[in-house]
Amino acid sequence: xxxxxxxxxxxxxxxxxxxxxxxxxxxxxxxxxxxxxxxxxxxxxxxxxxxxxxxxxxxxxxxxxxxxxxxxxxxxxxxxxxxxxxxxxxxxxxxxxxxxxxxxxxxxxxxxxxxxxxxxxxxxxxxxxxxxxxxxxxxxxxxxxxxxxxxxxxxxxxxxxxxxxxxxxxxxxxxxxxxxxxxxxxxxxxxxxxxxxxxxxxxxxxxxxxxxxxxxxxxxxxxxxxxxxxxxxxxxxxxxxxxxxxxxxxxxxxxxxxxxxxxxxxxxxxxxxxxxxxxxxxxxxxxxxxxxxxxxxxxxxxxxxxxxxxxxxxxxxx
Numbered sequence: 001x002x003x004x005x006x007x008x009x010x011x012x013x014x015x016x017x018x019x020x021x022x023x024x025x026x027x028x029x030x031x032x033x034x035x036x037x038x039x040x041x042x043x044x045x046x047x048x049x050x051x052x053x054x055x056x057x058x059x060x061x062x063x064x065x066x067x068x069x070x071x072x073x074x075x076x077x078x079x080x081x082x083x084x085x086x087x088x089x090x091x092x093x094x095x096x097x098x099x100x101x102x103x104x105x106x107x108x109x110x111x112x113x114x115x116x117x118x119x120x121x122x123x124x125x126x127x128x129x130x131x132x133x134x135x136x137x138x139x140x141x142x143x144x145x146x147x148x149x150x151x152x153x154x155x156x157x158x159x160x161x162x163x164x165x166x167x168x169x170x171x172x173x174x175x176x177x178x179x180x181x182x183x184x185x186x187x188x189x190x191x192x193x194x195x196x197x198x199x200x201x202x203x204x205x206x207x208x209x210x211x212x213x214x215x216x217x218x219x220x221x222x223x224x225x226x227x228x229x230x231x232x233x234x235x236x237x238x239x240x241x242x243x244x245x246x247x248x249x250x251x252x253x254x255x256x257x258x259x260x261x262x263x264x265x266x267x268x269x270x271x272x273x274x275x276x277x278x279x280x281x282x283x284x285x286x287x288x289x290x291x292x293x294x295x296x297x298x299x300x301x302x303x304x305x306x307x308x309x310x311x312x313x314x315x316x317x318x
Contacts, residue, residue, distance in 0.1 A: 002051045002082075002092060004099035009043050012036070014055050020077045022127035025113030025303070027060050027075040039065040040240065041074075047100045049078065049092055056082050059096045061108075064240070073097065073110035076131055093134030101138065101310070109309035110135050113148075116304050128306060140308040144188045145285040147294075148303045149245075150278060155298035157272045158265035163258075164231055166221040166266050171207070177222060177233045178203035181249035186287040210247055214238040219270050223250075223263050231259050234266045243271050245281035260293045268297060 007015060016033055020026035035041045040062055049057030057078035061070035076096070078089040086092065101108070112131050118124035136143075182190055182202050193202040211217065215237030223231045231254045237246025248263045271279050281299060283290040294301075 002049050002056065002086065002095070004047065004049050004096055006044050006100070007046045007048055011048075012043065015046055015048065015058055015060075018055070018058050018077065020075070022077075023114060023121070023124045024127045024131070025075075025111075026077065032060065035062070038240075045070045045100075047096055049096050051082070051086075057092055057096050059093075059100060061100060061104075069104050069106045071106065071108055073100075073108065073135075076110065076134065078130075078134075090130040090133040090137065093131060094137035097134060097138035097140070107310055108140075109307055110140055112306040112308070113303050114306075116147075116301060118304060132306065132308065135308040139310050142192075142309045144307045146282045146305045146307055147285055147291055147301050148305055149281040149283075149294045149299035150302045151268060151281075151297070151299045152278055153272065155300070158268055158297060160265070160269070161262065162226075164223045164225065164262045164266075166223055166234065168218065168220065169222045171211075173222060174220060174233065175203055175207055177230060177249075177251065178207050180230075180251040181232065182206075183252050184255075185249070186284065186289065188284045188286065206247065210235050210237055213246070214240060215243065215246060221266060221270075223259065223266070225254070229254075232263050234263045234270075236267045236270045239280075242278050242280055243274075243276050244279060260289065261296060264293055264297050 012033070016029040019028075032041055041060060045061040045063065047059040047061070048055050058075070059073060060075040062072045062074040063070035076093055078092045078096070080089065082089050082092050097110075112128050112135075114124050114128055115121075118128055179199055182194060182199050185191060185194075190202060190206070193205065197205070215235075219236040221234045223233060225231050230251060232250035233248065235247040237244055245264065245267050248260070248267060250259045250263065268279065279299075281294060282305065283294065285304075
């Protein structure tokens with residue numbers, strides 16, 4: 001019989017010593033213990049499955065250091081021997097997720113991280129497959145596949161072309177641009193939020209998220225054409241781990257003119273001018289124009305994230 005519960009502090013070694021051997025992203029002991037010290041992992045957010053007194057599964061939930069509840073499942077693993085004992089790793093994984101979710105009142109997500117082309121690699125496909133099935137069975141049924149990108153100084157800092165002018169602005173001016181960029185967006189989260197909440201709540205939610213992110217408000221820029229018309233905006237931002245592209249977009253009437261490259265270049269320049277050695281970015285697999293823009297700007301695709309959630313989320317952890 002398998003039981004499911006959160007650990008107590010005295011059991012940290014039982015969790016930290018766990019090693020994942022499948023080809024998916026996972027949390028090792030050094031990162032777990034370091035972020036435990038920062039209050040981003042906690043014993044009460046760390047769940048285990050036990051069988052005969054032995055740990056046969058673990059689920060590591062993550063949240064900002066000042067959060068009352070976790071926002072993401074960072075690592076899910078179940079011992080392969082469970083298949084022989086009870087016949088279904090996915091079922092055990094689902095119960096492990098369900099047990100924790102019962103005490104988490106806020107929406108959460110689970111990002112399964114792996115390499116591109118995972119569907120064509122039997123080992124990667126299997127590793128993603130049972131975790132995905134477990135998440136779906138536990139109620140994390142909203143699914144978006146995203147591309148993770150990364151930039152380093154060796155990839156080059158784009159020069160300003162003068163095609164757009166960038167300047168700071170008030171919160172009210174930025175909110176107005178958030179509203180306009182939401183129209184016709186290819187981003188899955190924005191489209192779902194628009195359908196559920198409408199443009200005003202979507203724009204406010206996205207802006208509030210970036211105001212609360214670790215990035216600095218003074219980095220934000222609105223993009224103007226040489227004639228002074230608003231063309232879009234650039235919001236360099238950050239996660240608890242590194243700086244990122246954050247949010248960028250072009251208003252509907254100026255799309256298709258290559259301005260997305262100019263806006264992305266401005267974000268890259270701002271971070272590079274601050275001496276950053278690594279910039280990350282993500283976009284939906286279905287947002288081909290944005291993925292192409294990252295490629296043109298020298299950003300390299302480093303992994304795939306299969307994001308599974310139980311509700312609308314304002315963003316993902318880094």
